[in-house]
Amino acid sequence: MTQPIIQLSGLDKYYGNFQALSQINLDIKTGEFFSLLGPSGCGKTTLLRAIAGFEVISAGSLHIDGASMEDVPANQRPTNMVFQSYAIFPHMSVSENVAYGLKARRLPKAEIEKRVAEAISMVGLDGFGDRASHGLSGGQRQRVALARALVLKPRVLLLDEPLSALDKKLREQMQSELRQLQRAVGITFVLVTHDQEEALTMSDRIAVMFDGEIAQVASPQELYGKPTNRQVANFIGQMNFLDAKVMGVDGDKVLVDVQSLGKLTLDLHQATGGIEGCNVVGVRPEMLTILDGSQAAEREIEAEVCEVFYYGDMTYYEVILPFTEAKITITMRNTAGRKVLGEGETARVGWSQSSLLLLK
Amino acid sequence: MKRVQRWLRGEGAQGLFLISPTLVFAVLLLAIPLIMVVALSFWTQDYLTLDRTFTTANYQTAWTEPMYQYLMARSLKISMFVTALTIFLAYPVAYFISFRVPPKRKAMWIFLITIPFWTSYLIRIFLWKVILGYNGVINGSLTGLGLIDQPLSFILYNQNAVVLTLAHAWVPFAILPIFVALEKVDRSLIEAAEDLGDSKLRRFLRVTLPLSMPGVIAATIIVFIPTIGDYVTPRLVGGPNGLMISNMIELQFKKANDAPLGSALAISAMAIVTFVSLIFIWLNRKYIRGPGA
Numbered sequence: 122m123t124q125p126i127i128q129l130s131g132l133d134k135y136y137g138n139f140q141a142l143s144q145i146n147l148d149i150k151t152g153e154f155f156s157l158l159g160p161s162g163c164g165k166t167t168l169l170r171a172i173a174g175f176e177v178i179s180a181g182s183l184h185i186d187g188a189s190m191e192d193v194p195a196n197q198r199p200t201n202m203v204f205q206s207y208a209i210f211p212h213m214s215v216s217e218n219v220a221y222g223l224k225a226r227r228l229p230k231a232e233i234e235k236r237v238a239e240a241i242s243m244v245g246l247d248g249f250g251d252r253a254s255h256g257l258s259g260g261q262r263q264r265v266a267l268a269r270a271l272v273l274k275p276r277v278l279l280l281d282e283p284l285s286a287l288d289k290k291l292r293e294q295m296q297s298e299l300r301q302l303q304r305a306v307g308i309t310f311v312l313v314t315h316d317q318e319e320a321l322t323m324s325d326r327i328a329v330m331f332d333g334e335i336a337q338v339a340s341p342q343e344l345y346g347k348p349t350n351r352q353v354a355n356f357i358g359q360m361n362f363l364d365a366k367v368m369g370v371d372g373d374k375v376l377v378d379v380q381s382l383g384k385l386t387l388d389l390h391q392a393t394g395g396i397e398g399c400n401v402v403g404v405r406p407e408m409l410t411i412l413d414g415s416q417a418a419e420r421e422i423e424a425e426v427c428e429v430f431y432y433g434d435m436t437y438y439e440v441i442l443p444f445t446e447a448k449i450t451i452t453m454r455n456t457a458g459r460k461v462l463g464e465g466e467t468a469r470v471g472w473s474q475s476s477l478l479l480l481k
Numbered sequence: 482m483k484r485v486q487r488w489l490r491g492e493g494a495q496g497l498f499l500i501s502p503t504l505v506f507a508v509l510l511l512a513i514p515l516i517m518v519v520a521l522s523f524w525t526q527d528y529l530t531l532d533r534t535f536t537t538a539n540y541q542t543a544w545t546e547p548m549y550q551y552l553m554a555r556s557l558k559i560s561m562f563v564t565a566l567t568i569f570l571a572y573p574v575a576y577f578i579s580f581r582v583p584p585k586r587k588a589m590w591i592f593l594i595t596i597p598f599w600t601s602y603l604i605r606i607f608l609w610k611v612i613l614g615y616n617g618v619i620n621g622s623l624t625g626l627g628l629i630d631q632p633l634s635f636i637l638y639n640q641n642a643v644v645l646t647l648a649h650a651w652v653p654f655a656i657l658p659i660f661v662a663l664e665k666v667d668r669s670l671i672e673a674a675e676d677l678g679d680s681k682l683r684r685f686l687r688v689t690l691p692l693s694m695p696g697v698i699a700a701t702i703i704v705f706i707p708t709i710g711d712y713v714t715p716r717l718v719g720g721p722n723g724l725m726i727s728n729m730i731e732l733q734f735k736k737a738n739d740a741p742l743g744s745a746l747a748i749s750a751m752a753i754v755t756f757v758s759l760i761f762i763w764l765n766r767k768y769i770r771g772p773g774a
Contacts, residue, residue, distance in 0.1 A: 173670060195675045211690050212768070221687075222677035269677065288501035 124187055126151040126277055126309045127172060132181035134167055134313045134333075135313045141167045143333045145181070149311060154303050156320040159330035160356070165313045168330070169279050169315065171378070172311065176200045186276050192474035196225075201270035202279040207262045209269075216241065216250035218265050220272045232380075240272035243302070260291050269300075273304060280304075280312045284319060296323055317357050329353050349394030350470075353479045354403050361409075361449040363442075365402040365479065377402065377479065381442035382422065385474060392479035399479045406452040411438065413459060413470045426466050426473025436461050440468055505559070517534055522744035529738070538743035549729065549746060552686065556725040559643055560709040566648040567704045568697060572653035575696075576689075578656075579663035591660070594653045602650060606717050609646045613637040613718070638720025646718050647708050655700035661687070662696025696763040705761075726750050 125148035134142035142164045151153045161285040168174045171183065174195030183190045201222070210218050223233045241250055244264040249257075254265065263283060270278055283294045283299070300323050302406045303310045314320050316459055321341040328338045337349050348354035351362065355444050368376040373389040379402050392399050412418060424440035427448070438451045451470065455461065462468055488494055497504075522539055527533040543549050578590045597605065612618045613636045620632035636642060666689055674684035712727035721723070726746065733743030 165492070173676060175675075196678045196680060200676075201568060202673070202676045204669050206667065206669050208667065208669040210670060210688065221674070225674075225678035225683065273677065334735075453772075 125149055126186055127311070128182075128184040129168075130182050132168075132171070133179045134164070134171060134176060135162065135179045142171070142178075144183060145335060147328060147335060147338065148324075149309060151309055152309055152388075153325040154300065154310045154312070154323060155319055156314055156327045157322040157330060158314055158317060158320040158327050158356075159446075161315055161434075163330040164333040165315075165330050166281060167333075169202075169281055169311065169313045169445050172277070173200055173202050173262045173279050199275055199276040200279055201275040201277075203266045203283050205272055205281045205283070207266040207283075207286075209257070209262050209265055211255050213254060214250065215246065215252050215254060215257070215265055218254055219268045219272055221269060226273075236272050240268040243271065243305075244268045245298075246268055246290070247378060253298050259287050259296065260453075263287070263295065267302070271308070275308065277311060279430045280310060280461055282315070284314070285316070292319075299323060321357070331356075347393040347478070348403075348480070351401055351403065354478070354480060359406050359450065360399045360403045361406060362403050363401060363447055363449070367396065367399055367479075370396060375479065381445045381447050387474065387477060387479060390473075391477060394481060396479070398481040401480050402447075403478045403480050404472065406437070406450045408472065409449070409451045411451060411453055411462065412471045416471070420471040421469050421471050424470050426462050426464055426468050429462065430462055432459060438462065438468065440470060442470075487652060493533060496543055496764075498737050507770045518744045522748050524741050526739055526741050531741075539742045540749065542742060543745045543749050548725075552724070552729050553750065554727045555640070556709050556727075556750070557753065557757075559640055559647075559715075559725060560705055560711075562640075562649065562707045563647040563708045564701055566644060566653045566685050567655045568659075568700055570648065571652050571700060572659055572697070574652075575656045575659035576665055579660055591657070592601070597650075597653060603713070603739050605648055606714060607652060609642070609649070610637065613642055613645075626726060638723065640716040640719065640723045642720075643723045643725075644715050647711060650714075651704045651708065654703050658694060658699040658703065659696040662693040666692045694768040695765055698768065702758055702761050706758060707752055710750060 127147070127149040129147045131144050132142055132145040133140065145168060156167060159165045164185060165176065167176055172177050172185070172190075172192065174190065192197060202245075208307065211264060213221070219237045219240050220233050223236060236421040237250070241247065244267050246264050249261065254262070257265065258367075266283075272321045280299075284295055289297060296319060299310075303363075310318070310414075312323065315450060321344075324471060326338060326340055326346055329344065331352055337353050339347070344353070344357055348360075351397065352423045354360045363382065364380040366378045368384070370376075370380055370389065375389055375392065375396060376384065377386050377387055390397065403422075410418060422442065424442050426438055427441050428439040428476055434455060435451060436453050438453065439448055441448055453459070510568060523535050523537065525534070525536055525538065567750070574594070578587055582590050594696060610617070614620070615632050615634070615637070619636060620629075623629045670688055670692070671684055674688045708727075710727050711725065712731065715723045715728055716726045719728075728749075730743045730746050730750075733739045733746065737743075
């Protein structure tokens with residue numbers, strides 16, 4: 122087991138009386154693509170800037186590559202950053218921008234030229250070296266920012282919402298390019314984003330943050346499949362919640378009284394964040410099915426369709442469950458021969474007990 | 482008729498109406514006198530009678546007579562020193578206000594800088610005479626402290642005094658454009674320079690200073706152009722060795738009764754200022770456009 126490249130323990134950050142980060146404990150492994158995900162104002166950018174050295178931490182410790190970063194200024198840390206605005210020097214050409222850090226290190230001219238050419242070619246900007254930086258498009262500016270940071274071969278590359286300024290199509294293309302680039306160079310990437318889809322598709326692991334605290338650290342699949350609380354479940358994708366009351370625990374089984382569904386016996390591991398304080402049952406919209414004709418499911422319940430959103434390949438249904446009027450969303454793939462139900466019709470909703478999560 | 486009406490409603494015409502008071506003012510008070518001075522410079526004067534036959538003799542005198550050459554060179558030298566000293570004094574102040582003063586207080590600091598303008602320039606010159614004079618503040622304190630036996634004479638009635646007085650007067654005008662240029666420097670660029678490994682001094686020299694150059698050049702033009710033609714400062718604190726070209730132009734128009742030669746000197750000085758300013762404007766465009774453009 123190799124040592125984590127970044128170790129944060131008990132890290133706090135205050136701005137006056139406002140606590141921006143609270144008790145951050147986090148290990149980031151060498152060579153992984155790690156994302157800090159959360160809504161705006163959750164402290165993810167502050168955490169990234171603390172790692173880079175632009176924010177002085179109020180308490181706790183920060184180690185990079187085993188060395189304490191206390192009193193180490195940003196210009197001496199083994200990290201480099203891709204800024205949200207890209208921060209391309211407007212008075213320099215593309216190659217001068219990329220050469221900036223190498224010149225700061227006073228490397229010989231021949232080596233600088235060689236490494237700049239390599240970096241420019243690595244990000245697919247061959248032939249752009251002599252271009253003025255202010256004539257570049259958003260995507261090209263981002264590539265320059267990447268080349269400028271990666272040419273220094275940092276131990277960690279920090280990326281602050283690097284894709285948020287790009288249009289949707291370019292963003293999707295850059296997602297896969299960034300992923301490939303990270304695999305190719307083998308450098309640890311730490312990405313800050315508020316876009317859950319971006320985090321899920323690119324990362325090896327994700328830390329979800331709310332209000333200055335880390336709520337969960339997990340792989341994308343685990344985060345989506347087994348969120349440890351209601352807030353995380355709601356932020357990563359969509360989830361239906363039904364009020365629930367834990368009646369009792371017996372070995373690895375839990376007896377729960379769920380709104381509209383009645384008393385159920387669930388496995389203890391379905392309480393992903395621990396059984397303590399659980400008061401809702403969650404289920405993803407795509408885990409539910411609307412049964413067609415003679416189809417059967419492990420469990421079924423009849424519900425009234427109240428709204429239908431037709432998306433072509435998918436249909437989103439909102440249905441009202443009997444007895445308690447709880448509203449839930451169901452997404453269905455429009456496969457051949459499947460009839461799209463209309464508002465007011467009665468649907469047979471099929472579900473399985475194992476798709477439920479017990480959360481707080 | 483229709484065409485005239487349409488033109489009157491157009492954007493170009495409206496723009497002209499908007500600037501028309503200024504335009505009339507400029508034509509009456511700048512263009513016409515200027516044309517008169519240009520015309521005068523090609524004539525000759527004998528006591529009070531003007532000879533209106535065309536001649537370039539005044540320009541030949543202005544450019545070949547050693548005394549005029551010398552005065553022109555001295556004026557250029559003094560205004561260059563003033564400009565350099567002004568920028569040198571103004572840059573740190575502008576930097577301080579832009580980078581160290583909290584955003585809420587910046588307006589107040591800019592306001593404080595205008596305080597010297599609350600008193601007349603003439604009074605400020607006389608104050609410098611009080612400070613620099615033979616029995617002035619500096620000499621008085623230095624002799625009082627026993628540091629010197631004789632009052633220093635090199636601080637008043639010479640070129641040093643002109644440079645000092647003018648620089649003090651023009652610093653606020655230089656602070657403003659430099660401050661504006663520094664405010665426009667994207668702070669993330671300076672962070673990027675730090676992130677890429679530069680120390681404080683190096684990131685100032687490689688990022689902040691080059692990006693604030695348009696402001697420095699604007700300040701240079703603002704200070705250089707008026708000071709080269711300054712007339713009152715050398716007259717009051719310059720002494721015989723501190724006189725500049727404008728003092729000579731005045732002499733020609735008044736005591737020497739040679740308005741044509743005075744005009745030729747004035748137009749020559751204008752040509753030199755234009756030439757130097759064009760160099761600065763060219764430099765400015767280079768900085769604004771950046772490389773490769």
